[in-house]
Structure formats: structure tokens, C-alpha cells
Amino acid sequence: MHTVEPIQWTPAGVVILDQLKLPSEVVHHTYTDYRDVAKAIKTMIIRGAPAIGVAAAMGIALGVQHSEAKTLEDLRAEFPIICETLAHTRPTAVDLFWAIARFKRRFDELAPAASRNGAAGLDGIRTAMVQEALLVHEERRAGDRCIGKFGAALMPKSGRVMTQCNAGALATAGIGTALGVIRVAIEEGHQIEVLVPETRPYLQGSRLTAWELHEDGIPLTLITDNMVGHFLRTGGVGAVVVGADRIAANGDTANKIGTYGIAVLAKENDIPFYVAAPISTIDLSLPTGDQIPIEERSPAEVTHAAGIRTAPDVRAAHIAFDVTPHRYITAIITENGIAHAPFAPALKDLVQR
């Protein structure tokens, strides 16, 4: 099954598929400046927690590769600026900060040897940073496959599976987390139709998930967000599977706005609710979901649709994510295995594997 590539490292630069233009146009941008990669994350040209992590990794590698530093000391002074620029893009997806922390550790590992080797050492760091970004991307692809394999066993043999937002290839740079689970289940012979809520206001469901599934020939029905309760009560839904932007130590999960409501309605209707996410999305430093920073975006994204005003000039709120308390979550599927309640010890164990 061929899946779309939202981001690629190429000799010409970092090539990113513009997710703001989908599904009407398939446009790629080639970036050679890390500041433009940061802007692409902030403006959601690339989005989805794991893909944001890959973009941050490639952004840092790009910054180091194109740095004009002549000495290691110059690069050492510039490196934190590159990292900070990428950090100041989106606050909720912890994969961003995970990637930055990983690159800082790698830089610190390489710096002592590089300082002994002059210009060759500097070139060595540039090459190593690119290799690290390629490794992050490769690990993401392999990780999604494992998540898919673990999760497929939890999917119904036939019937409907509901998702939310886009936790597919577009959001991870692999086969997807939630959609990866569905893809592998279908590869293994499950007869699944995906119920796709449109996910207002950014429409990641209708613009991205519906597009990506349709491209792969996976059966789907697109619904509006206010149809979720109806379909969970009467629509033959065997499971819900969603992605995550950050999972706290106790299993509370931040994901796209609307996820909490779906989880509560799933429990009310005895439908299992699964979160599929890489280990890099688990933030053991936060005890509960109450500490997860929640991004608020421009209210204009609520009062307007596709640039056209759909509401009078009134106050509007655009909360981009909500937190689903762990009691509504049946299991959390990662590349290292599946966590069930009690989530605190189970997640700790998976992170340490």
C-alpha cells in the first residue's frame, strides 16, 4: 500500500507537502532555511505531532548544514538559536520538544571530538546532524509499522472504526498511528470502513484523512462533527482509534479538539476507545493532563471557512486540543507494546523498554 510522503530530506533541501492546500492542490515546497521550516510548522503547512517532530529534526539539520559558522565555537553559539526558533512554533505536540532535546544531546556528544579536529570536525557535525534527522525519519516509519501491528489485533474483523482529525501518513511521515492501525488491520484482512469526522475548524478530517484514505482506496464515510454521537449510538462502530499530541504520565491524553467528547460518547455506548502514539508522544514529566499546554489559535479560523466569513464579527474561541482523561481510554498503543490501566506503571514500563 503506497502512502503519501509529507516530508522528505533531499539534496535540494527539505521538501514539505503543503497540507493547507489539500485536497484541492498537491503542492510541495523546498526549504533550505531552518526558519522557513519553523514557519511551515507554525502555519500548519506540516502538522500532526510525529511529523512535527520529524520536521523539527530536519529543520535543525538544515540549520547546522547551512550555518555560516567557521569554527565550532561559532556553531555552538548558533545552535541554541536554531533550536529555540523551532521550539517557538506549536506548544502542545511534545514530539517537537522530544526531537529538539535529542539533537541537543547529540550535539553535546559530538562537540568534544569535533573541537579537536578543526574544520574536519565542523564538517563531521554537519554530516552527523543530517544523519540523525534521517534516523528520526526512519525510526518513525518503523515505529508506525509496529504500532499498526500491535493495534490491528484490537480492531474489529469487520464493521466501522471511527477516528478523529488526521493521525495518518500526513501526520507522522510513516503509515500513520491511528490510520496505521487501520491500514495494517486491512492488510491483514479486516473489512473496515472508517468513519471520519470532519474536525472543525481546520478540517483535518475532511481535507486530510478523507483524502489520504481515498488515495489508498480505503472505504470511508465522512461525517460532520455533530454526527459523532448519532453514529456511536446507532452506527455499528466497533472501535474508535485516535492519535495523540501529548500523553501525561497517568495516561491523560491531549489530542485534537473534539476527541474528549468522542471518548465520553464511546464509553457511554460500550465502544472501545484506543489511543495510538509513538513513545516520543509520552511525557512522563507531566503527572496529569492538567499540566499539558493547550494551543489556542486565531479566532479567525472559527469565524471564517476557506477565507469566507461564516459568522458575524463576534468573539470566538479556537482551542486546538482537548484532554481526554485516562478513564475513558481502553488502551494506549505504542511501538513498544500496548498499555492498559493502570496507565502510570504501564507507560513507564513501555518508555523504558
Ligand code: MRU
Ligand atoms: O493541529 P494538528 O493538525 O497538528 O493536530 C493533529 C492531531 O491532533 C493529531 O491527532 C495528533 O497530532 C496525532 S498525529 C499522529
